[in-house]
Amino acid sequence: MGLPFTSSLNAISFQLPMSRSFSLPVDAPNFRSGFLTHLPMGKWSHFPKSSISSSLRNFGIRRRNSRDRFSSAKNLNFIPHAFNGDSDSPAKTKIIVITSVLTVLLATANRVLHKLALVPLKEYPFFLAQFTTFGYVIVYFSLLYLRRRANIVTDEMILLPKSRFMVVGFLEALGIAAGMAAAASLPGPAIPILSQTFLVWQLVFSVILLGRRYSLNQIAGCVIITAGVAVAVGSGSNAGQMLSGVPPLWPALMVASSAFQAGASIMKEFIFIDAATRLGGKSLDIFVVNSFGSGFQALFVLLFLPFLSNMKGIPIAKLPSYLMHGAGCFLNVGAERPGCGGAPLLPLLYVITNLSFNITLLSLVKKSSAVISSLVVMLSVPVSIYILSLPLPYLPQGATLSPLFLTGSLMLVLGLALYYIPQRAK
Known part of the structure; x- marks a missing residue:
């Protein structure tokens, strides 16, 4: 009877995946203008355009930061299964x-x-x-x-x-x-x-x-x-x-x-x-x-x-x-x-x-x-x-x-x- 090692190792040997919600390339200015153009003005006119633009800009920054974070982990070849959780301090x-x-x-x-x-x-x-x-x-x-x-x-x-x-x-x-x-x-x-x-x-x-x-x-x-x-x-x-x-x-x-x-x-x-x-x-x-x-x-x-x-x-x-x-x-x-x-x-x-x-x-x-x-x-x-x-x-x-x-x-x-x-x- 084989020892149950394989599934356990797979559980901890992982690479951080790219989040699918942020995987598509988004051009922030074009996306913002298209989004504002198609807003039903009767229902959303009480929202200031400046607030929506600011939120979308922040959204783009967060998306880029997330992408950079994941890609840097990948570039550094981060391998959790060779690490016991303590810092080398x-x-x-x-x-x-x-x-x-x-x-x-x-x-x-x-x-x-x-x-x-x-x-x-x-x-x-x-x-x-x-x-x-x-x-x-x-x-x-x-x-x-x-x-x-x-x-x-x-x-x-x-x-x-x-x-x-x-x-x-x-x-x-x-x-x-x-x-x-x-x-x-x-x-x-x-x-x-x-x-x-x-x-x-x-x-x-x-x-x-x-x-x-x-x-x-x-x-x-x-x-x-x-x-x-x-x-x-x-x-x-x-x-x-x-x-x-x-x-x-x-x-x-x-x-x-x-x-x-x-x-x-x-x-x-x-x-x-x-x-x-x-x-x-x-x-x-x-x-x-x-x-x-x-x-x-x-x-x-x-x-x-x-x-x-x-x-x-x-x-x-x-x-x-x-x-x-x-x-x-x-x-x-x-x-x-x-x-x-x-x-x-x-x-x-x-x-x-x-x-x-x-x-x-x-x-x-x-x-x-x-x-x-x-x-x-x-x-x-x-x-x-x-x-x-x-x-x-x-x-x-x-x-x-x-x-x-x-x-x-x-x-x-x-x-x-x-x-x-x-x-x-x-």
């Missing part, structure tokens, strides 16, 4: 920079705390994933309800078509399912490296769905960034032997997982752009997207749950018992539970940070674009790897980074600089 740029810095900090903390949270929950990573998936639905809809009561969220926002949010939830759930299936048959270092195709898929989908165009230096910068992150992540492994003996199906499935996630992120950006048109220029609240997107994601994950559970080696019959033991280790209250040291502090810190990161990231998508937000998040990858190489509480052993890590980090910075080189406006 210094204030907007400042907000984007501040949001980007906050996103990098939260993304770094999110990666580090996820690793720390899995110390007490090392036997229950599947529980942590399901806890965040279904728990966030309650949090997001609670915040949406409060913002609706405060009149921040309007009825028009709530009544936006739900098919787009359904697509987002389906793609994210499908990405999770495909990623878990591939991860079960791939060596650990190959997973984050193959996942770096996410940015490439974002570029492709933003061109197809949003009509964006990228310069050569932007494309080259994204390729260098992707390669740099892959080098930094895989610096501690033997890349030549990493996928030896692995059937091609599993790397392809991991790449497809990245494609599904990238499609979901571009679809979220499209929702913001389309909502600006539907809401008459008003800005869509991010918690509408977070709430309905997460709700549909949880619904599809629930449908995929037997498959996901088997992929993690947990028979569906034993899933309730596994989830109960995972919740007990997460809370770590009452009797001392062996192997659950650090809970509930570390898991709660991760959940709070991950929630803040998701909200900030979606805010950055709204203010800039999905591609920009991915470039910002990629900055956190080498930073978090470096932090995790240091001795940390509950991870005292640390690690030694190879020279390839520094090479990959430099490639990442070079790619970002290349992407953001100013282009002369055409």
Whole structure:
């Protein structure tokens, strides 16, 4: 079944048409004289001719102004579907920079705390994933309800078509399912490296769905960034032997997982752009997207749950018992539970940070674009790897980074600089 993109894109990809009432060429003096000649004088003689002439002159001016306005928009090749409704003002740029810095900090903390949270929950990573998936639905809809009561969220926002949010939830759930299936048959270092195709898929989908165009230096910068992150992540492994003996199906499935996630992120950006048109220029609240997107994601994950559970080696019959033991280790209250040291502090810190990161990231998508937000998040990858190489509480052993890590980090910075080189406006 095809995705309902075409009609939605046509709804916002438009050129302002010439109004038919003003499309015929009108010579104002001749029109005025002909109009006055044919007036029935008995009925209209009480109107001063000067008033009628003045009105017709004003009519001609308005007609010309309307024509100039429409023709100038056409000449400037105005394309609403590549524009999110905000002006490129210094204030907007400042907000984007501040949001980007906050996103990098939260993304770094999110990666580090996820690793720390899995110390007490090392036997229950599947529980942590399901806890965040279904728990966030309650949090997001609670915040949406409060913002609706405060009149921040309007009825028009709530009544936006739900098919787009359904697509987002389906793609994210499908990405999770495909990623878990591939991860079960791939060596650990190959997973984050193959996942770096996410940015490439974002570029492709933003061109197809949003009509964006990228310069050569932007494309080259994204390729260098992707390669740099892959080098930094895989610096501690033997890349030549990493996928030896692995059937091609599993790397392809991991790449497809990245494609599904990238499609979901571009679809979220499209929702913001389309909502600006539907809401008459008003800005869509991010918690509408977070709430309905997460709700549909949880619904599809629930449908995929037997498959996901088997992929993690947990028979569906034993899933309730596994989830109960995972919740007990997460809370770590009452009797001392062996192997659950650090809970509930570390898991709660991760959940709070991950929630803040998701909200900030979606805010950055709204203010800039999905591609920009991915470039910002990629900055956190080498930073978090470096932090995790240091001795940390509950991870005292640390690690030694190879020279390839520094090479990959430099490639990442070079790619970002290349992407953001100013282009002369055409």
